[in-house]
Amino acid sequence: MGATYSPSTPAATASPSSMSTCRWTSSPRSRSGDASWRASPPSTASTRRPSTSSTPMPGGRAKPGSSWSGWATSGTWTSPFRRGFTWPCSCPRSGSSSSRRRRSNSMPSCPNSPMCSGGWSRPSVASSMWSACGMSPPPSRKAGSRGRGSGLGAYPADWTIVQRPDCKPTYTPRGTSRYYRILLATFLSGLSVFAQLYLFQPILAELAADFAIPQSASSLAVSLATVGMALGLFAFVFRADILPRRRLMLLSLGLSAILTLLTPLAHSFGLLLLLSLLKGVALSGVSAVALAYLTEEVQPAIIGGAIAVYLTGNNVGGMLGRVVSSLLANQAGWRVGTLTIGAWSVAVAFIFLLIFPPSRNFTPSRIPDSLRLARMRLYLRTPYFTALYAIGFLFMGVFVSVYNYISFRLATPPYGLPERAISLLFLMYLFGTVSSLLFGRLSDRFSPRALLIVALSLLLLGVLLMGLGPLPLVLLGLAAATFAFFASHTIASRMVSTRAGAGRSSASCLYWLFYYIGSSAVGYLTGLAYFAHGWAHFLAANAVLLAVGILLAIRYLGRGHEPGEDFAVPGG
Incomplete structure (x- = not known):
């Protein structure tokens, strides 16, 4: 399944009041099975074609078979396996996906999330992370669909996790x-x-x-x-x-x-x-x-x-x-x-x-x-x-x-x-x-x-x-x-x-x-x-x-x- 990415604001000018939008929508899978994406900033547009490295999707996910660079700061993402559902995501600006890939259940990152890209083992933990983003948890994936895990954090079997280069952990302070x-x-x-x-x-x-x-x-x-x-x-x-x-x-x-x-x-x-x-x-x-x-x-x-x-x-x-x-x-x-x-x-x-x-x-x-x-x-x-x-x-x-x-x-x-x-x-x-x-x-x-x-x-x-x-x-x-x-x-x-x-x-x-x-x-x-x-x-x-x-x-x-x-x- 391919996907299309359209940021409305360049990464350099993103702000809390003017957040860029990285909206992914389903598109027919190419015969080669690779993913492709199109970046559309206000003044320019460019098209990235598949190569031999991997392309991270918003939220820290990567699809095998494509290359990437120059991502927006944050936005929304439409789930490729739950069509029509959109949630906030944070996209890495740059980096090497091969050095940051992780196989783990993970929610899409958001600026206020307690964890940027790590996995969890209990649904209650995932729910608390979505709450930190100010949103309700997404629905679980369809029964019988391919992938690892079930419920919150499930993902297709051929996806991997990419650690955000700008990820900052949320530490527990004294007194809480x-x-x-x-x-x-x-x-x-x-x-x-x-x-x-x-x-x-x-x-x-x-x-x-x-x-x-x-x-x-x-x-x-x-x-x-x-x-x-x-x-x-x-x-x-x-x-x-x-x-x-x-x-x-x-x-x-x-x-x-x-x-x-x-x-x-x-x-x-x-x-x-x-x-x-x-x-x-x-x-x-x-x-x-x-x-x-x-x-x-x-x-x-x-x-x-x-x-x-x-x-x-x-x-x-x-x-x-x-x-x-x-x-x-x-x-x-x-x-x-x-x-x-x-x-x-x-x-x-x-x-x-x-x-x-x-x-x-x-x-x-x-x-x-x-x-x-x-x-x-x-x-x-x-x-x-x-x-x-x-x-x-x-x-x-x-x-x-x-x-x-x-x-x-x-x-x-x-x-x-x-x-x-x-x-x-x-x-x-x-x-x-x-x-x-x-x-x-x-x-x-x-x-x-x-x-x-x-x-x-x-x-x-x-x-x-x-x-x-x-x-x-x-x-x-x-x-x-x-x-x-x-x-x-x-x-x-x-x-x-x-x-x-x-x-x-x-x-x-x-x-x-x-x-x-x-x-x-x-x-x-x-x-x-x-x-x-x-x-x-x-x-x-x-x-x-x-x-x-x-x-x-x-x-x-x-x-x-x-x-x-x-x-x-x-x-x-």
Whole structure:
């Protein structure tokens, strides 16, 4: 089917009071199946004939087989597959359609639309977008017609989406109900993820006794969960920019909660490890897209505070999961504690379903896996991102290592603390909650690089204090290390997500991948050092790792290595 395009006002002179009209009407399909169009400005008229590239229709749609340039600013469009219905559209002025094509359900763009060219998965979201244009949603396409999807946003099978070059996303400002729903939902998602991921950390001794395994092997219950998280994140490097953010996070929370509920039924340590591995894979869906969602939806000026709220949920969840599992394990056994956390995670998933708003600015990026691999290679070859990935690997490994084995240290002479008192050590996570919020706000005002170096230095100081001997100094060092770890994580994750460009989901997934590999590898290997050589050698190994992280931050995160606004990402 061909189409005719007739702008009444040139793009350069369009204004709100004198909007150009781009009206598309049906015409018989040419024998070649190509589309043609005619531009008719007031003074001149030109005819474009089919060529080998693609011609975008108003609203960001493209028909294979034609070329284009010089489009009007906005106007109306008559649907080729719902003849006679006209709605507002915004046409790109110029650009390369081949670099902007996207396959996605999308409404025609309008100047006030919350999303210029991205798709959606729920009719209610589409309706809100049409409302922003001041119009009612168009009727659904005819039953049985060719194309993808149904209802709002359906389109013929041979159409693709073209991203408007002048598209500006509509961010959610502070103070709106949607903003607070985003914060609460992401807070709860982080809380659920970390409560489930590390619930075994304070009860490793109970697991070793129950399954009759060596104490050094008991840490695999934590390490395998983080290995699963790393594996899932690696898979999401290729799919995170395609899958709807809300649907993926909801599926992740629900499936992980079910696996946690099944864990108390494990009759062997091997089965428990398998469930922990699968649970980590399921939980990776939240970590894969949560930061990307916040970066896309929240105003850039306040993104640091929003990320801090999400990471605060991680902190609180990690604290509650450890404290609850430890206290209940002392009273009724580890199986009751695990069952309680699983039931609570189901409740969190249900609340998330009710309050979490769908994306407005997310555009599915259906690009070949080869292009995603190219993005990964770019990030891994860029010293700035490589340094951040290595730093995340190091500080996460050290932090998990300390909390894995400090309970063994404090349960033995000269301290000999009871299990109930040791379980309360995880209340130290409250310091992490404070540091996430504090450093998140500070990162909106001061250099993130300087803040990261300060946080890593404080983490090193805390590790050294734990080796001095007296219990008050050990506890002070643990509090300082906890405060500094969450500050470091808040800053590093922000630096990755805000500098990654079009592939921010892939970049964030790589960050989380290194983060959890560090948790698994360092958390396990330093345990071998502890049981073989003692607490002093254990702390010395961790201190060396942190010193390397500080040197990386000083050397590779400065102005000479920081990606600029023109940082080019393949397919971006």
